[in-house]
Amino acid sequence: MNAPTPHSHLVPEINQRDVPEALLAALKSRFGANCSTALAVREQHGRDESSFVAPPPAAVVFAESTQDVADAVKLASDFSTPVIPFGIGSSLEGHLLAVQGGISIDVSRMNKVLAINAEDLTVTVQPGVTRKQLNEAVKSTGLFFPIDPGADASIGGMSATRASGTNAVRYGTMRENVLALEVVTASGEVIRTGTRAKKSSAGYDLTRLMVGSEGTLGVITEVTVRLYPLPEAISAAICSFPSIEAAVRTTIQVIQLGVLIARVELIDHNTVRMVNAHSKLGLREEPMLLMEFHGSPAGVKEQAETVQEIASEFGGTAFEWATTPEERTRLWTARHNAYFAAIQSRPGCRAISTDTCVPISRLADCLLDSVKEADASGLPYFLVGHVGDGNFHFGYLLDPNDPKEREVAEQLNHQLVARALALEGTCTGEHGVGLHKMEFLVTEAGVGAVDMMRTIKRALDPKNIMNPGKIFAM
Amino acid sequence: MNAPTPHSHLVPEINQRDVPEALLAALKSRFGANCSTALAVREQHGRDESSFVAPPPAAVVFAESTQDVADAVKLASDFSTPVIPFGIGSSLEGHLLAVQGGISIDVSRMNKVLAINAEDLTVTVQPGVTRKQLNEAVKSTGLFFPIDPGADASIGGMSATRASGTNAVRYGTMRENVLALEVVTASGEVIRTGTRAKKSSAGYDLTRLMVGSEGTLGVITEVTVRLYPLPEAISAAICSFPSIEAAVRTTIQVIQLGVLIARVELIDHNTVRMVNAHSKLGLREEPMLLMEFHGSPAGVKEQAETVQEIASEFGGTAFEWATTPEERTRLWTARHNAYFAAIQSRPGCRAISTDTCVPISRLADCLLDSVKEADASGLPYFLVGHVGDGNFHFGYLLDPNDPKEREVAEQLNHQLVARALALEGTCTGEHGVGLHKMEFLVTEAGVGAVDMMRTIKRALDPKNIMNPGKIFAM
Numbered sequence: 001m002n003a004p005t006p007h008s009h010l011v012p013e014i015n016q017r018d019v020p021e022a023l024l025a026a027l028k029s030r031f032g033a034n035c036s037t038a039l040a041v042r043e044q045h046g047r048d049e050s051s052f053v054a055p056p057p058a059a060v061v062f063a064e065s066t067q068d069v070a071d072a073v074k075l076a077s078d079f080s081t082p083v084i085p086f087g088i089g090s091s092l093e094g095h096l097l098a099v100q101g102g103i104s105i106d107v108s109r110m111n112k113v114l115a116i117n118a119e120d121l122t123v124t125v126q127p128g129v130t131r132k133q134l135n136e137a138v139k140s141t142g143l144f145f146p147i148d149p150g151a152d153a154s155i156g157g158m159s160a161t162r163a164s165g166t167n168a169v170r171y172g173t174m175r176e177n178v179l180a181l182e183v184v185t186a187s188g189e190v191i192r193t194g195t196r197a198k199k200s201s202a203g204y205d206l207t208r209l210m211v212g213s214e215g216t217l218g219v220i221t222e223v224t225v226r227l228y229p230l231p232e233a234i235s236a237a238i239c240s241f242p243s244i245e246a247a248v249r250t251t252i253q254v255i256q257l258g259v260l261i262a263r264v265e266l267i268d269h270n271t272v273r274m275v276n277a278h279s280k281l282g283l284r285e286e287p288m289l290l291m292e293f294h295g296s297p298a299g300v301k302e303q304a305e306t307v308q309e310i311a312s313e314f315g316g317t318a319f320e321w322a323t324t325p326e327e328r329t330r331l332w333t334a335r336h337n338a339y340f341a342a343i344q345s346r347p348g349c350r351a352i353s354t355d356t357c358v359p360i361s362r363l364a365d366c367l368l369d370s371v372k373e374a375d376a377s378g379l380p381y382f383l384v385g386h387v388g389d390g391n392f393h394f395g396y397l398l399d400p401n402d403p404k405e406r407e408v409a410e411q412l413n414h415q416l417v418a419r420a421l422a423l424e425g426t427c428t429g430e431h432g433v434g435l436h437k438m439e440f441l442v443t444e445a446g447v448g449a450v451d452m453m454r455t456i457k458r459a460l461d462p463k464n465i466m467n468p469g470k471i472f473a474m
Numbered sequence: 475m476n477a478p479t480p481h482s483h484l485v486p487e488i489n490q491r492d493v494p495e496a497l498l499a500a501l502k503s504r505f506g507a508n509c510s511t512a513l514a515v516r517e518q519h520g521r522d523e524s525s526f527v528a529p530p531p532a533a534v535v536f537a538e539s540t541q542d543v544a545d546a547v548k549l550a551s552d553f554s555t556p557v558i559p560f561g562i563g564s565s566l567e568g569h570l571l572a573v574q575g576g577i578s579i580d581v582s583r584m585n586k587v588l589a590i591n592a593e594d595l596t597v598t599v600q601p602g603v604t605r606k607q608l609n610e611a612v613k614s615t616g617l618f619f620p621i622d623p624g625a626d627a628s629i630g631g632m633s634a635t636r637a638s639g640t641n642a643v644r645y646g647t648m649r650e651n652v653l654a655l656e657v658v659t660a661s662g663e664v665i666r667t668g669t670r671a672k673k674s675s676a677g678y679d680l681t682r683l684m685v686g687s688e689g690t691l692g693v694i695t696e697v698t699v700r701l702y703p704l705p706e707a708i709s710a711a712i713c714s715f716p717s718i719e720a721a722v723r724t725t726i727q728v729i730q731l732g733v734l735i736a737r738v739e740l741i742d743h744n745t746v747r748m749v750n751a752h753s754k755l756g757l758r759e760e761p762m763l764l765m766e767f768h769g770s771p772a773g774v775k776e777q778a779e780t781v782q783e784i785a786s787e788f789g790g791t792a793f794e795w796a797t798t799p800e801e802r803t804r805l806w807t808a809r810h811n812a813y814f815a816a817i818q819s820r821p822g823c824r825a826i827s828t829d830t831c832v833p834i835s836r837l838a839d840c841l842l843d844s845v846k847e848a849d850a851s852g853l854p855y856f857l858v859g860h861v862g863d864g865n866f867h868f869g870y871l872l873d874p875n876d877p878k879e880r881e882v883a884e885q886l887n888h889q890l891v892a893r894a895l896a897l898e899g900t901c902t903g904e905h906g907v908g909l910h911k912m913e914f915l916v917t918e919a920g921v922g923a924v925d926m927m928r929t930i931k932r933a934l935d936p937k938n939i940m941n942p943g944k945i946f947a948m
Contacts, residue, residue, distance in 0.1 A: 433677055
């Protein structure tokens with residue numbers, strides 16, 4: 001992995017506090033071999049999938065229980081030292097970087113599925129359980145957990161960043177699918193934020209305050225999420241279009257008609273070309289929609305016909321349908337391999353990924369103008385999108401050793417975000433703010449709303465030890 | 475309306491602060507005739523649909539704009555005087571009572587539909603718009619707003635209490651359907667809590683912190699909610715069952731199978747009897763399910779067949795189907811009139827309504843034992859439920875002048891809540907905490923979680939002026 005040159009304006013608050021030797025000694029004494037200060041371990045916990053760099057945390061505690069987390073946080077609190085929760089490290093916006101120093105609490109060993117309540121369509125897991133592990137664990141019940149952000153992320157991390165992904169258009173995001181959490185607060189206390197009831201009006205919605213708080217308000221130590229019956233029938237389809245606009249207009253109409261489509265993903269012609277080169281798929285090198293329908297056999301057929309009709313009106317061609325799991329996997333290969341195919345298309349490059357999300361009717365306006373800008377910039381890029389939700393990702397492929405290219409990429413991102421906000425959208429549909437979107441957040445939410453976030457943070461974490469320096473500056 | 479004897483243990487924090495004459499003078503000067511101190515107006519704003527009583531607020535400000543609300547809150551803040559937002563007064567748990575004195579801000583004149591974005595399936599309204607008015611306003615777009623708590627509540631009030639109702643089983647609650655809010659904070663500042671994007675990971679979820687906060691963190695002055703395409707086909711059905719258990723077991727199986735039922739409501743035989751007496755419906759006086767299916771004609775037919783098959787297995791009989799709006803309205807009469815029919819079955823009575831919600835598999839356990847207890851108590855009651863969500867309401871019909879009966883009703887409620895919590899449910903599925911469930915909330919959420927709510931409240935409302943004395947004691 002090439003370490004990019006750090007750009008201080010992208011890591012606004014590198015202000016590492018000293019981690020006292022006495023804390024390290026206390027952690028060693030409490031956790032023994034489960035507390036590591038080895039450089040390789042610390043470095044592995046001091047980065048994520050973003051291109052940011054910062055000095056690594058001073059130690060990594062491998063927690064094996066809620067009590068471990070609570071004890072680690074209490075010790076850190078005693079020494080006013082930052083604590084950064086770590087799942088599997090797949091976050092994208094610098095969430096895991098120790099910009100103010102401190103220790104990392106790795107919860108990946110807390111990976112037990114605690115209770116499968118199939119009869120209630122819920123499951124309770126420890127935060128280190130990954131989404132694939134979760135789905136494997138519930139498979140025999142005929143249920144599944146639909147949230148699929150691409151990476152095999154941990155459920156704790158997905159909760160912390162309010163993740164979503166390809167199935168969100170039908171099943172919602174972590175916001176809609178987390179029922180309850182157990183959380184270790186900044187003082188090391190353990191609280192529960194909800195019950196297994198499907199709905200509740202019992203006081204402040206602490207569950208949803210924690211979901212998306214990126215570790216800045218507490219460490220998630222248990223998650224109860226909703227499950228769904230595996231659809232009786234699943235049908236996947238790909239369809240090529242004469243232009244991105246045609247693919248996008250098809251999507252808009254599908255959503256506006258209320259078709260219960262389970263997935264609708266855009267891949268632009270550039271990216272199809274990269275995927276063809278990478279995976280020898282032989283796809284038409286045109287903009288493409290990948291779709292999936294869930295339901296009864298008759299229902300799926302009906303949805304698919306409606307969508308095919310709409311697509312045809314916009315010039316959609318080369319429909320390919322798949323109903324068996326094997327065929328579906330083949331169709332989805334293009335989407336699943338897009339990121340890696342893109343990265344490999346330019347050896348040594350790093351991707352800067354955008355994440356805007358706009359109301360569905362604004363999708364064409366937001367996307368098409370940004371495509372023009374990206375094309376004009378000369379920077380190679382890939383473009384994929386959860387377009388049914390109005391959410392898409394440009395990945396600008398830049399030479400990490402060329403500050404000029406990074407500047408161009410950041411400029412494109414800025415323009416895209418400004419456009420999305422003007423169209424009543426958000427700077428981040430699913431990746432979170434982390435380090436990268438702190439300025440965008442102020443523009444989007446306004447000073448007053450960010451001040452309110454800050455006030456909540458200050459009240460719940462008076463020593464500012466929970467993943468400090470993320471989402472907003474204090 | 476019979477004023478019940480107040481029971482101090484039910485209104486734990488009557489501690490009225492003085493409202494300074496100088497504040498009243500300032501409000502009169504700012505708002506003129508839109509600030510009323512007439513006793514009748516104050517009394518009308520000092521109660522809700524609960525049976526609690528407290529002295530009325532000292533004044534009522536009829537706000538006509540966000541600026542009005544901000545100015546009223548700023549003045550109240552200057553004098554550290556409580557502010558109680560008022561929509562249409564349909565809340566059920568004492569939310570509107572001026573238990574600590576103060577002024578009421580009536581937002582019912584803020585009743586404009588600000589922006590119908592049919593192409594995005596969203597609408598933005600002022601808080602005084604009621605759900606019927608909203609649906610009337612969007613009717614011509616082919617869209618609708620599904621949340622139906624029974625009363626023609628204001629959208630602001632529904633947001634503040636995290637309301638839901640009959641359609642929630644399919645469309646979710648206010649939690650899932652509010653996209654963004656404008657809120658006047660405790661200092662009189664105006665903030666926005668979200669955008670019109672369908673999903674976002676941009677910082678703390680202030681929208682959902684405000685939804686369900688019962689006016690204790692701010693006054694909602696604008697609400698953006700999701701809309702849905704009117705289903706191509708709607709089919710309603712009623713079905714009688716030999717026992718409540720049979721009706722409940724049918725419901726559980728329907729939900730577990732993942733049938734996308736839009737409504738599934740239970741009415742017990744007592745309540746059917748009351749409704750027959752009230753509305754001459756001639757229904758079989760047996761436990762009954764009312765159901766509704768939304769979708770394509772074929773999809774609706776398929777769902778209905780699945781459900782009818784399940785119901786038949788549990789002894790369901792006397793199916794009646796309705797597809798035209800008129801026929802559907804007739805079938806739903808029993809449900810819509812249940813409350814009034816029950817109240818009229820015992821002249822002069824008041825109802826104490828329960829609101830527990832449990833995971834679907836626990837519904838039978840929770841409900842059947844509580845029916846036994848209610849029957850044994852001798853107190854008349856009605857029983858209706860959004861059973862598809864595991865949520866149901868006993869309405870104990872008591873003589874407001876008989877403290878003994880109130881005690882019996884409260885005892886039944888206590889036992890029911892204890893049972894629901896033991897079954898991993900919640901004390902309130904949709905009505906909120908208000909004054910009535912403050913103790914239950916502590917049992918349910920735990921001291922630590924309620925302390926966290928209190929810490930947030932203290933941080934965002936340091937003078938404790940926003941609807942104080944509700945949800946939790948400070």
